[in-house]
Amino acid sequence: MTDTHTVSTSPGWGELLSGGNLIRSIALSGGVALHAVNLYISTTILPSVVREIGGMDYYAWNMTLFVVASILGAALSSPVLAHVGPRGGYGIAGLIFIIGTLVCTMANDMPIMLVGRLVQGFGGGILLALAYAMVRRVYVEQLWPRALALLSSMWGIATLLGPAVGGVFAELGLWRGAFLVLVPFAALVVLAAVFVLPQREPGRSPGEPLPLTQLLLLTLAVFAASWGGVGKDLSSIAIGMAAALVLIVLLVLVERRSNCKLLPRNTFRLPAALGSLYSTSALLAGTVTCTEIFLPLFLQELHGRSPLQAGYIAAVMSAGWTAAAISASGFQARRRVIAVHAGPVLSVGAMVILAAALPWAGQIGDWLPLTLICGALVVGGAGVGLAYPHLSAMVLRVAPPDEADNAASSIMTVQLCATAFGAALAGLAVNLAGGSTSSGGIDVANAARWLFITVAVAPAFCLLIMNSASFTQASERYR
Template structure:
């Protein structure tokens, strides 16, 4: 499909171009896979306070996100290092089936530990689906539509901002949350059955290497140690686990620099590589935005918001991402880079301002205070959305010859690591600053203030990297 010829007019970054006859089925499948992941994300965000009220496990709250995204690293990596003969559409089937199995485990889980097992299986499947969304772009669309196809994912997340919280809010009472997970099972089956019929095989030029097993194990271990650090109560043990996680990342980088079996494309370990800087920007922006894992909890505990409304409010973050993606999709060259910088600055500022709005006890339901917090939640998403599609386009253009699959899968790896480290760091911060001890309203206020003050910093650091990016390449006119 990628050989199809389009006119310059059709190459304009308009979402409607993706729904022409030539691309319709591919668009529906890729958008559907992202949608399945996105809707589930907001269902879980809305339901987590209800789940811990029903079966306990508040200290494991952040684990539901961390273990999900840690598992997705494994799924996304397999897409890049899959054995010869395993096509991309077969990977899609496998990912959809795993997602459905994980949803089933969550639906029948008697304890929080079992929920986490289901979330791990879901995450593994989601890693396949999201990585395949990026990997399929070059097979389904011509190059002038790559940036627009990346915007498609923002559209999927935008729709999910309404569907996810609605489904989660409807099933938030008592043990009804189980039914929300059960709804995802038939959708997963539908996607698995449709993939071989509606998607190209996805075989093309790629460099075949051994699986970077050691690097994967070390990264996942680092995420798990950070997650343990977020749930233990002893300060010394928490510090030791956090230090071990940092060592794991450093060792991974050292191995990746010299390894024959690489997790990332060649040359992306050094900051001298523009592709390395793009990946690092993605990682830091996502660490900051994943401070949203506790937004529903703080809205319900500090502002007296219902589960349904809190789900919609946190979903405004994704809505902001979607709105920004559409409004900036047409920018090219240095203008695209400038919007990446501006977006990182806006995300950092909006996150920091939640210290003064969301991190306040609001028993009277002061509408002005809640409105300001809502605006900043929206702007967090708007900031990252301003530059995300352009960062994706940078990756596709900067990928070394023959390593496009690996470069595309690495986008999902960065997303997964950013979300995993962001959620784990969020857990460490809130559990260290009062959420569990003294707990209650006082502890929640203190924890929220520290959380948003500290996690605004990664997005601020991303600004410094963004100013060094080369101009985005223009697509050739066919």
């Protein structure tokens, strides 16, 4: 339940981070931070893991299985919420995450590590989605934008903390300790949730049956896209991407006809306000994913940066996202809508600059292209930060009351899907644009150029969606 004290028309951060709301904010943002920090810790220590326990052939599967399990966990969070309530949901998700983390800590070969990552991702996905579902339950509506900005900012903070924590343990040769430090953090999040979140509401329906068919199709589509994105030849790439496309089409058809929904009803029926909001959110999230995956590689290969330097230059984008999300969270009325429309414009401009500046190394000194790169990353991150929290708040505003929990938890399902498919498409763009040089490597400069030209299409498409009747309708309700 929300606090009963009066909240001003434009409440500040003090009202979100004081009294009972402070513990609520710790519980919800902690769940998001736990998942996000774990993601960046894992990518940092993975080379050390492989050196000790082997399994280089399954290197990429650490991320693929984690993201797929996170998608499944996020998609199942609404039934979990309906059956056991917020307090029970956090307890179950936290316990699953801790079990998976301990399995990773004790792994002595890669198959065991992959099992741990799968369990970790499932528990973390539930925590992520529950955090968004809880916003409308535990805060008054005036605080929704700030609460959502707080959750969004956890990804930027994780980008800074994850590599640092993972790097320290990797340097000490204690990569298992990097996983182990997450256990008390997870226990603290669950403890805070137990104290401040409500139990299952008496008389509340336990929810509909699980959308198992849609979940199976979604999982297969992610695997197909991932396989196609790293294909060694054009035939495997074409087969993987074609299979992913067919599976997505089947998913949409099944979702439209099924009584058991993965996303809120009418999401795929035009005109659909929720569908336009989810699409815009996914495209913006995919912009960040595609940038962050390959940017460290390009900075090392083209600009001679060390792995640590490249990692923290890439983190500038998340810093821009976090700063903009926090700054824009207090916008009211028309300023909110302006911020949402400005986001994709800034992102398009940033991607164009990156496409020009990243291949431009050593021609008139490295300081100028690096300055342009850092500036573009700040602008691109700010574009997403301006729009994303308000898009999430718009979802909460326009969702049918009887599907509010599913609509809120689906915010994270959609973002995780964008992460998975964005990673696959980024790999595809790099493979096709980089090609093979006479020395057997890839043309990194050409790969960088065409990757960001391709990525620029995503925020550009957001602008088309924002001109649709369904999006305009959602915007009017949010003012």
